[in-house]
Amino acid sequence: xxxxxxxxxxxxxxxxxxxxxxxxxxxxxxxxxxxxxxxxxxxxxxxxxxxxxxxxxxxxxxxxxxxxxxxxxxxxxxxxxxxxxxxxxxxxxxxxxxxxxxxxxxxxxxxxxxxxxxxxxxxxxxxxxxxxxxxxxxxxxxxxxxxxxxxxxxxxxxxxxxxxxxxxxxxxxxxxxxxxxxxxxxxxxxxxxxxxxxxxxxxxxxxxxxxxxxxxxxxxxxxxxxxxxxxxxxxxxxxxxxxxxxxxxxxxxxxxxxxxxxxxxxxxxxxxxxxxxxxxxxxxxxxxxxxxxxxxxxxxxxxxxxxxxxxxxxxxxxxxxxxxxxxxxxxxxxxxxxxxxxxxxxxxxxxxxxxxxxxxxxxxxxxxxxxxxxxxxxxxxxxxxxxxxxxxxxxxxxxxxxxxxxxxxxxxxxxxxxxxxxxxxxxxxxxxxxxxxxxxxxxxxxxxxxxxxxxxxxxxxxxxxxxxxxxxxxxxxxxxxxxxxxxxxxxxxxxxxxxxxxxxxxxxxxxxxxxxxxxxxxxxxxxxxxxxxxxxxxxxxxxxxxxxxxxxxxxxxxxxxxxxxxxxxxxxxxxxxxxxxxxxxxxxxxxxxxxxxxxxxxxxxxxxxxxxxxxxxxxxxxxxxxxxxxxxxxxxxxxxxxxxxxxxxxxxxxxxxxxxxxxxxxxxxxxxxxxxxxxxxxxxxxxxxxxxxxxxxxxxxxxxxxxxxxxxxxxxxxxxxxxxxxxxxxxxxxxxxxxxxxxxxxxxxxxxxxxxxxxxxxxxxxxxxxxxxxxxxxxxxxxxxxxxxxxxxxxxxxxxxxxxxxxxxxxxxxxxxxxxxxxxxxxxxxxxxxxxxxxxxxxxxxxxxxxxxxxxxxxxxxxxxxxxxxxxxxxxxxxxx
Numbered sequence: 111x112x113x114x115x116x117x118x119x120x121x122x123x124x125x126x127x128x129x130x131x132x133x134x135x136x137x138x139x140x141x142x143x144x145x146x147x148x149x150x151x152x153x154x155x156x157x158x159x160x161x162x163x164x165x166x167x168x169x170x171x172x173x174x175x176x177x178x179x180x181x182x183x184x185x186x187x188x189x190x191x192x193x194x195x196x197x198x199x200x201x202x203x204x205x206x207x208x209x210x211x212x213x214x215x216x217x218x219x220x221x222x223x224x225x226x227x228x229x230x231x232x233x234x235x236x237x238x239x240x241x242x243x244x245x246x247x248x249x250x251x252x253x254x255x256x257x258x259x260x261x262x263x264x265x266x267x268x269x270x271x272x273x274x275x276x277x278x279x280x281x282x283x284x285x286x287x288x289x290x291x292x293x294x295x296x297x298x299x300x301x302x303x304x305x306x307x308x309x310x311x312x313x314x315x316x317x318x319x320x321x322x323x324x325x326x327x328x329x330x331x332x333x334x335x336x337x338x339x340x341x342x343x344x345x346x347x348x349x350x351x352x353x354x355x356x357x358x359x360x361x362x363x364x365x366x367x368x369x370x371x372x373x374x375x376x377x378x379x380x381x382x383x384x385x386x387x388x389x390x391x392x393x394x395x396x397x398x399x400x401x402x403x404x405x406x407x408x409x410x411x412x413x414x415x416x417x418x419x420x421x422x423x424x425x426x427x428x429x430x431x432x433x434x435x436x437x438x439x440x441x442x443x444x445x446x447x448x449x450x451x452x453x454x455x456x457x458x459x460x461x462x463x464x465x466x467x468x469x470x471x472x473x474x475x476x477x478x479x480x481x482x483x484x485x486x487x488x489x490x491x492x493x494x495x496x497x498x499x500x501x502x503x504x505x506x507x508x509x510x511x512x513x514x515x516x517x518x519x520x521x522x523x524x525x526x527x528x529x530x531x532x533x534x535x536x537x538x539x540x541x542x543x544x545x546x547x548x549x550x551x552x553x554x555x556x557x558x559x560x561x562x563x564x565x566x567x568x569x570x571x572x573x574x575x576x577x578x579x580x581x582x583x584x585x586x587x588x589x590x591x592x593x594x595x596x597x598x599x600x601x602x603x604x605x606x607x608x609x610x611x612x613x614x615x616x617x618x619x620x621x622x623x624x625x626x627x628x629x630x631x632x633x634x635x636x637x638x639x640x641x642x643x644x645x646x647x648x649x650x651x652x653x654x655x656x657x658x659x660x661x662x663x664x665x666x667x668x669x670x671x672x673x674x675x676x677x678x679x680x681x682x683x684x685x686x687x688x689x690x691x692x693x694x695x696x697x698x699x700x701x702x703x704x705x706x707x708x709x710x711x712x713x714x715x716x717x718x719x720x721x722x723x724x725x726x727x728x729x730x731x732x733x734x735x736x737x738x739x740x741x742x743x744x745x746x747x748x749x750x751x752x753x754x755x756x757x758x759x760x761x762x763x764x765x766x767x768x769x770x771x772x773x774x775x776x777x778x779x780x781x782x783x784x785x786x787x788x789x790x791x792x793x794x795x796x797x798x799x800x801x802x803x804x805x806x807x808x809x810x811x812x813x814x815x816x817x818x819x820x821x822x823x824x825x826x827x828x829x830x831x832x833x834x835x836x837x838x839x840x841x842x843x844x845x846x847x848x849x850x851x852x853x854x855x856x857x858x859x860x861x862x863x864x865x866x867x868x869x870x871x872x873x874x875x876x877x878x879x880x881x882x883x884x885x886x887x888x889x890x891x892x893x894x895x896x897x898x899x900x901x902x903x904x905x906x907x908x909x910x911x912x913x914x915x916x917x918x919x920x921x922x923x924x925x926x927x928x929x930x931x932x933x934x935x936x937x938x939x940x941x942x943x944x945x946x947x948x949x950x951x952x953x954x955x956x957x958x959x960x961x962x963x964x965x966x967x968x969x970x971x972x973x974x975x976x977x978x979x980x981x982x983x984x985x986x987x988x989x990x991x
Contacts, residue, residue: 221319223346232317235348250453251285260312286453288577374404425541448483453575460568461624463601472591474603495592502557580607614709616669740765741947760792818850845880908938933965
């Protein structure tokens with residue numbers, strides 16, 4: 111599949127906007143088969159174009175642009191000025207519509223059975239929807255006709271696994287995962303569509319489905335979808351359909367992405383006739399016949415004027431779409447159409463500031479929804495802090511006129527005054543309303559006796575999956591000014607999902623609504639709103655922690671190093687989340703948090719430094735199979751992981767494709783008067799308890815309400831302060847200085863300028879120093895002692911454990927309680943210690959033996975010859991470095 115997108119083109123007569131004028135009839139025809147024949151071999155499909163063009167400009171771009179002037183695709187009501195933009199262009203969206211106040215790029219992958227493998231091809235088909243935000247890639251996987259997958263791997267352009275995800279056991283057909291901290295080379299490969307996904311099963315017969323990750327602008331408008339499978343065994347083919355309804359008419363637009371349906375091995379592309387049918391219980395409702403090319407089998411069309419029965423069957427998930435070839439080898443795939451499935455969460459925060467008649471009551475409303483494939487919508491709603499009793503709880507459209515509400519569904523009968531909640535299901539959701547729900551076009555309104563038109567109101571939005579371990583299927587913690595002490599009459603409100611994992615780390619996700627930019631500048635860019643978690647007793651500040659990560663109206667992250675007292679407060683339900691602003695520094699909104707946990711002894715200290723992303727495969731047996739795995743200190747480490755070695759807690763090691771790189775940790779300079787040295791830490795820390803006792807007004811302990819958030823150390827810095835940036839896993843970089851610009855909240859970093867030296871042999875006093883200095887007396891390299899080996903000007907030396915090694919020295923590491931690791935070879939490379947396990951050859955014999963003195967298995971019948979080669983110096987095997 112060479113093309114990431116197939117454009118459907120309509121020859122249309124523009125609909126007249128005036129009601130008095132008669133609209134013309136619309137005739138649609140797929141003109142893809144009319145594209146000109148190209149003379150080049152490296153043709154590309156440009157964004158917004160229907161036909162492929164040569165990269166060197168063989169086809170005149172102006173001729174194609176003239177044809178595109180009459181194109182309309184997925185026309186959106188109210189966005190006529192943006193019709194010329196592709197669906198990868200999200201510039202007309204607000205920051206809240208794009209998640210965390212930043213752009214998000216969507217990708218999709220169709221996975222089918224491998225037909226060129228020695229294993230029998232699978233009949234399974236999977237669809238993977240991916241979203242990239244900065245360097246984090248989240249993915250949602252649905253699959254059919256294949257068992258529960260055990261592993262998902264993302265392969266780079268060379269076919270090497272760049273990321274592996276061990277699928278947790280479960281009963282659902284949805285898999286949710288996240289890949290954090292993508293390296294720049296892999297980001298470029300993702301953007302250029304060079305990455306592939308492999309999904310394998312381990313139960314029963316081993317099956318594998320594979321597909322390419324591509325961009326697709328139809329993903330932005332998709333509200334319905336279908337996974338197309340074949341009834342044949344070992345089919346190795348499948349497809350996915352991306353569908354959406356027109357905003358003003360009952361037209362169903364769809365794009366088909368097909369794989370394996372056409373078995374054509376000739377180099378020259380051929381036209382293959384296909385038949386696309388829309389069916390209900392094996393009865394054909396609509397049928398389209400067209401041609402697709404063998405090298406670009408995607409297809410796009412529109413089904414016009416769906417009647418009421420077809421729309422009803424569409425909403426119930428009872429319509430089936432079928433695609434069949436009509437050549438000498440007919441093949442067919444089909445699937446049912448349902449509402450779009452993903453790991454995202456449909457939710458809403460209701461605030462008084464967003465009511466039709468805005469106010470500031472300090473109340474809050476929170477709701478979560480779950481859309482099933484049969485069109486049923488489950489809902490859970492909670493409200494608190496209202497000024498009077500509820501008289502109406504409704505799902506509505508955006509009002510066409512001021513105070514002219516359009517009610518779709520009434521949830522009032524399910525509301526309980528005792529609990530302040532409403533729980534139930536809507537079983538008659540219309541197809542048009544499913545489309546609007548997934549396009550963020552519906553609202554939920556809370557009317558009270560004092561505010562008949564609505565005291566609280568919120569937009570129902572799809573919240574993208576973040577990869578955090580938070581229970582989004584449960585009602586979140588409501589955040590309101592009503593819960594602040596004393597209560598704050600604010601128009602803002604919010605809710606938060608919070609959980610504590612097995613390692614006693616706090617995962618949190620906070621959504622805030624009702625804070626306008628003109629009212630509160632602290633919520634604009636980056637981190638200008640603070641979320642604190644602490645005791646209800648404001649007299650103590652020892653158990654307060656700053657939750658960082660606010661972008662726009664959302665915050666999410668993981669909080670480590672939790673104190674024992676704070677974990678106990680969470681377990682007892684005496685902790686709270688508080689969002690403060692510049693106008694209300696003592697708390698704008700607040701909510702109490704109760705999380706049962708067994709972390710009585712605090713967070714395990716040994717986990718923090720050695721921890722790496724849980725999404726890396728950490729099963730030792732699986733790690734052995736990965737060619738990029740590192741073996742160090744008698745343990746396997748996944749590629750990209752980092753840890754603290756047992757020989758020295760002041761080093762940080764990382765695995766980079768079979769190579770272990772260890773670097774010293776650079777401790778920051780402390781400005782406090784009293785410091786302590788934790789036993790499990792490399793660097794000293796400030797003794798905050800002594801500081802708070804000695805200082806009556808602990809201003810240095812309080813978090814600044816204004817300042818800068820730095821991604822490196824994930825901390826807030828006060829305005830005007832300077833610091834050395836922290837770059838994981840290497841620690842603090844002293845060759846750069848960062849400054850917090852208090853007026854704008856921006857972080858400005860610049861390289862340190864070293865002074866000009868007049869001595870002939872300058873040295874670095876410490877490996878962490880950025881600039882060299884003139885020594886008190888000239889030293890020659892021949893007289894170096896252990897304390898000088900890391901400071902000399904010239905080739906850098908390495909420290910491993912308690913030993914120092916010169917550049918190019920090699921050795922076998924010695925591990926306490928284990929001894930010398932003869933199967934591991936380490937060497938010093940200009941101050942960097944690198945280690946690698948000996949690479950063993952693939953054994954082809956059946957009788958394999960292993961001796962204690964050898965690292966690799968051997969063939970028993972060749973053992974005498976191997977022993978002879980070991981004794982002969984000229985024939986010894988060398989280490990691969």
